[in-house]
Amino acid sequence: MEINGKHILVTGGASGLGAACVELLQAHGANVTIFDQKSEENIEHTRGTNQVYHQVDITNETEVTIALDAAIESNGALHGVINCAGIGSAKKVLSNKGPHDLETFQKVIEVNLIGTFNMLRLSAERMKSHDPTDTGERGVIINTASIAAYDxxxxxxxxxxxxxxxxxxxxxxxxxxxxxxxxxxxIAPGVFDTPLFGALPEEARSHLEQLTPFPKRLGNPREFAELALHIFQNSMINGETIRLDGAIRMPAK
Incomplete structure (x- = not known):
């Protein structure tokens, strides 16, 4: 799919991987909509003229429905979604303080998995209603997994x-x-230089870099965005989770 002039929505587009996607999409002429829980004043990138921003909780069906319809009214038929919104958690199943609290587990599943599914189902519904491109495509939905799914x-x-x-x-x-x-x-990214890793001490960051066979560094968010752009442009990529990790395989701890 050629994205010039197409309407692409990015969740979590105010920072990190999402912000990198927004910048690259705009540079290639896409009309971009951002969904993020941050206020519009706290975005990491320069506002483009072809950009619409909505403060949205992706787990909330009503909020997403209203924002999607408003975005389509502003930017036209929806041709793509990149789901980057997500949260992290670091807790043992059983620590010396007791078992993993259920509330945290539920919250991570709700935001990362249920939120992604909520965006997928509601976006697909709207994509299905518009005319296909010359190649027969109506839309592309890119979700963000992680090497943590495997390692x-x-x-x-x-x-x-x-x-x-x-x-x-x-x-x-x-x-x-x-x-x-x-x-x-x-896309299943490895260790990328995003706000999720920004709070790590230098020793921990250096350790992660050394674990990566090549290149020995954290990933650059733009590299994630470049892969997302290629997925849009290459119609044979479908139904697959692509690792983007410099060949790293994470140890147990």
Missing amino acids: GQIGQAAYSASKGGITSLTLPAARELANAGIRVVS
Whole structure:
């Protein structure tokens, strides 16, 4: 799909991976909508003329429905979604303080997995209603998984479960939506230089860099955005979760 002039929505677009996607999409002529829980004043990138911003809780069906319809009214038919919104968690299933609290586990699953599914189902509904492109496509939905779906470390039970759910969701969703001309793909990033890792001490960051075979550094959010852009442009990529990790395989802890 050629994205110039197309309407692409990015969740979590105010910072990190999402912000990098917004910048690259705008540079290639897309009309971009951002959904984020941050206020508009706290976005990390320069506002573009072809950009619409909505402060939205992606787990809330009513908020997403209203914002989606408003975005389509402003930016036209929806052709793409990149789901970057998510949260992290670091708690053991059983620590010396007792078992993992259920509230935190539920919250991570709700935001990362249920929020992603909520965006997927409501976006696909709207994509299905507009005319396909010359290649027969109506839309592309890119979800953000994680290498934690495969290499979950001790303390990542909630996070790994949420990202594993996104990975498992990819193929059945792609198969179902194929008849509507909608592709579904997930990206599983490794350790990227985002706000999620920004609070780490330098020693921890250096350790993660050394764990990566090549290149020995944290990923740049733009590299995530470049892969997302290629997925839009390459119609044969469908129903797959792509690792973007410099060949890292995380140890148990």
